[in-house]
Amino acid sequence: MEGTLLNSGVSLQFYIILATIIFCIGVLGVMIRRNAIIILMCVELMLNAVNLLMVAFSNYHGKGDGQIFVFFIMVVAAAEATVGLSILVLLYRNRKTVDIGLFNKLKD
Secondary structure (H helix, E strand, C coil): CCCCECCCCCEHHHHHHHHHHHHHHHHHHHHHCCEHHHHHHHHHHHHHHHHHHHHHHHHHCCCCHHHHHHHHHHHHHHHHHHHHHHHHHHHHHHHCCCEHHHHHHHHC
16 A cells, blocks of 8 residues: 555655655754744644645545644644744834744843
8 A cells, every 4th residue: 555646646756755855844944044024934834744744645545634633724724823923023113023032031
């Protein structure tokens, strides 16, 4: 069963490799970048990589349960992005920047 194809004709290994690359790009973006908007986008990339794997594995095993979980993950990710962006808008109004390094001043 290791070499069987999904319905689209692409093997499961392709989806695993693609999701790994997308997840690694997201992790690197979170670790390297200092712009808060870019960091939020990289978190979304990581969530989408997990979603891709969940759909691929549910399709591979012939069940639709993974797609239901993906729907709920996307709803939570949309809510997270909304709250995160609203916080960033308020911080930008006060500090005139979205640089993460300068947000440490809010602790004082």
